[in-house]
Amino acid sequence: MRYEAPKTLEQAIALLAGANGQAKVLAGGTDVLIQLRSNRAAPDLLVDIKAIPEMKSIVADAGGYRVGAAVTCMELIENETFARAWPGVVDGVKYIGSVQVKGRATMGGNLCNASPAADSVPALIAAGAVAQIAGPQGRREAPVEDVVLGPGRTSLAPGELVVSFVLPRRAPHSGDAYLRFTPRTEMDIAVAGAAVNLTLDGKGVCSSARVSLGAVAARALLVPAAAAALVGTKVDEAALARLAAAASAACKPIDDKRGTKEYRIKVAGVLARRAAKIALERARGQG
Amino acid sequence: MSRNHVSTTVNGDRVEFLCETGQTLLEALRDELRLTGTKEGCGTGDCGACSVTVDGRLVCACLMLAVEAEDKAIQTIEGMAAGEALHPLQKKFIEHAALQCGICTPGILIAARALLERNPDPSESEVRYWLAGNLCRCTGYHKIVDAVLDAAREMRGA
């Protein structure tokens, strides 16, 4: 196994595209190293992308943000202006393991590892984040919800990698939140997760919303029906109940050591409702 | 098997070692540099016994490749005391009986120091959540939390 740490995106793509045998991108490594240790991955080449400046930067851009895919979770959490703009995304990032793990882990890795339970992904989907992708054929963009196809599978072509995430400009009176359920308070994998991002009009009526669920299907889901339950309402109890029902209805979970199907369906609705309340509070508190 | 040459800084000392690409920083510290104070409890980032700082950032040494350590500044438990003078956290851990078997202690001390460097006056809850990545099976965490809070008090001069 060879290790390379290219300093430019072009070099990274050339290495990935030109690899003899299997090549793997190494960002934070918090998933990759575990796969190496358990022989679930045995690449011939590791391409460490942390020396590429574009992938390590957080840039405020036209009212929105561009977050490099290799920015660590702790760097993002410590960026106070970003946390004010996208508290729900930071909620998700905070759940990615311990402080130690977050010192290495990245949103790019969290997405491309393609676990259905990745904590930052529902929040990014709800935020309407777009992944900027580069590869041998050049650059392209894709909504975050289109990157993961199923457990361990992405829509990235050979040689492609996610460079950064673009989060749009925030409308006034907007708020987002992510909640997950785990048996322990920390150090756990989501049994279910729900992210809600909503915007209120001047009268406090929800004018737009996006709802995403994690760990309840083969990949994180964007659930328009759940969002529709909020739009046009003041996010009252009745709307929240419809949101919860729509969220539960969208689940296609499995039974495993982390939870049963029935449990995930039920809890996804509960979490969506609770996340929406937090998002609402945040939207109201925001000019 | 060809090995990689790595040149880095550990506890302020310039060191060099050879490692296989798949070897972790933890393995390099323990097996190549014989710095065995950093412990392996799980090898998967779930117990925190291998906590070290890399360029000031708290990480699990088992979740970082040794080759990634090139030109970094690494701090381990062996560098925590200044000569014979124990760090206030080290003193408070002994004073509060915050350690029993001691296998998690180096990792917890490194993690607690990283907390206090960012937040000199943490609440009980902040200490508990910050240390959630460090498993201890002996103490129930009670005396660990007390020791960290007391060390923070002393370091603030309060």
Added chain:
Amino acid sequence: MARVVLSSALAPYTDGELELELDVTNVRQLFKALAERYPDLRDHLEAGIAVAIDNEIYQDALLQPIAPDSEVILITKIAGG
């Protein structure tokens, strides 16, 4: 004669007999007498049996004296984590 009481856990090895009197002066003699009387009990005696002599428990104490008026209770050995 010491009064010897067997824990009910030992009943399968003594045809249900749980109380008897034996003329023994220490634990080793007690075990020997019991092994002669109950062959099925033999394998359990030294490895798995403790005795309570007048309510004090003794484990691995073959030479512990037994007084003529003592009550000796055989119990299964105790260990721990």
Added chain:
Amino acid sequence: MPTTLKYQEKDLKLVGTRPPRPDGVDKVTGRARFGADYNLPGQLIGKVLRSPHAHARIKSIDTAAALALPGVKAVVTRDDFAEMPDEMAAVGELMINFRDVTRNMMAREKALYDGHPVAAVAAVSESVARAALALIRVEYEVLPHVIDVVEAMQPGAPLLHEDQFTVGVKPKPERPSNIAKRLEFGRGDVAAGFAQAEVIVEREFNTKPVHQGYIEPQACLASYSADGQAELWTSTQGHFVFRAQCAKVLQMEVSKIRVTPTEIGGGFGGKNNIYNEALAIALSRKSNRPVKMVMTREEVFRGTGPTPGANVKVKLGCTRDGRITAAQAELNFQAGAFPGSPVNQASMCAFTRYDLANVQVVGNDVTVNRPKVAAYRAPGAPIAVFGVESVVDEMAKKLGIDPIEFRLKNAAKEGTQTYYGPRLGPIGYIQTLEAARAHAHYRAPLGPNQGRGVATGFWFNIGNETTCALNLQEDGTLTLMLGTIDVAGGSRAAMAMMVAEELGIEFERVRPVVGDTAALGFNFLTAGSRSTFASGMASVIAARQVIEKLRARVAKIREVPLEAVAWKDGQARPAEGGGAQFAPMTLAEIAKMAGKTGGTIAGHAEINAQGAGPGFGTHIVDVEVDRETGWIRILRYTVVQDVGKAIHPAYVEGQLQGGAAQGIGWALNEEYFYGDDGVLQNPGFLDYRMPVASDLPYIDTVIVEVPNPNHPYGVRGCGEVPIIAPMAAIANAVENAIGLRLFAQPFSPPRVLKAIEDAAAARD
């Protein structure tokens, strides 16, 4: 040599204070050396190949390709170890049969669980060793397996051992069974007792196996020399016991193996038996190189521990005024792949907190296709007590009696006849109940969906074989060589404190160390809460011997009669009324002259300590239940326990807090998940969910001290009791919070939510 020293009340200077532990600085600086921290020049790395099947006949093992790999120096399989006789021995925990020990460390005819070792290699590096494992070809015939205890007890269940016939039933069975042993305890007439009862509660409970969860994986380093001597460094709770087991299975003389215990990174009963140690010596013998073997966390989960899962049935009968008339339990315990679960201890602990006329407990020890169970802190007791204390709580509620009051009405006390044999001596159960009832926690207000639970625990505590040596050094300091491992609780500090107290000197002048197996005679494990009791007693005996020798020496030096010399405050002084005046001599002064006045002075003790004092505890817990997710939050926890005497109260508190935390983890989320194929699905700390710091509140402790009359300082031991009550206490608290009783551990959110929904559906 006496095997019991009676308790004497006296003014204490050191015992009961909180000096810093002798291993403290080494442990906070990274200098303390644990199992994996030892290395030798030229060492090889040993790794184990483990069965991927829960149950399979091993038809053949081909190691040729592995041996041919460059860097591989030795391979061992079943063929490298002699068949052991069917011989029970008390050298280990829970009684072991050497025939099973040799099969557990290396499968012979069959692999009996996922993770069962089938071969081991030694190679120049970890990566070469791993590559070699991949080259070993094992031909398996996969057999049907069984991992559930109730299923395993059915006729027709897949059999682990075709030659295993249930012991303890009459007539002797003709067909083999997974039930290795049936045992029955009792007194009185339970049928009559239930006939007298006005209220009867009968319930069934199920628990899953849980792991000890020590953070340090098993690790050892072995070096075998061509002259037939071996050295072993290992993380163990009992180096003498490990030596005995290795000598036996390797057919070596005991004295040819020298075992040096390393610092141990947690054990809790899980490091009472050998796993890799004999393999490492065998690999070293074959390769003529030192061999180091360190388990991965996955190996720890697949190959070691756990405590059993169980099925428990409890029936309790009571009069309306709250007097228990009959108590009955059936305990069906998983033993793992080989017989020897702690069902025996569990049976004896189930009801011993109560003064009962009519009791019957039946226990079954059942083999299943899981790792052989190991001891875990009060082995078996928490499982039985979860059932019993849940039923006791339900009974109290039915009768409208406060749960502590109900327990007080039926509490065991000095003179209570136990159903397993002797009468209880002086004990502090009632004192713990009364202290709990008086505690502010017991009256604190609760919010919605919050509830408070109480439960109690009992453990025998034990004594057993113990040795130590106390040597006066030439400057008047002392070294205390101990034979029991300081597993974490700070027993080195406790022994040094007792010695310093006896001698009337400063704690810092006694340096306690744990000796290797060549330094002292046999010591039993540190287990069963025995170390501070038994090793403490030995240390006191050694200290008193030293004092006698010091007095005799001073009498000679000062030319006065022995009776004229008293020992007080670290000095030899004229005895009051001794009739002779002389200049006092300090320990340092005597030590300085010792070499020229007859040689150095030492004390030593070789005892089989008897007279362990039972321990009792009462726990109070507050929980809050999230009715929408089934999540239980522990809000407040108080442990009240009689420890006899807390030599070092801070370390006693640590035992109480740590035991309670383990019990909380057991109750809430710890469990093994097996697939339909019998393969463990969560062999790691991510999905084996032990409590993290943010899961727990502060754990308050109240130390009750009712002295054990059979220890010079009144010590009972304290490590086992605190893990017993939490499961039941939390179940009782949940019932008080949401009116729902939990019958299956763990109380994980999906289960709790399902119980809530089922109850709601039943109401509709």
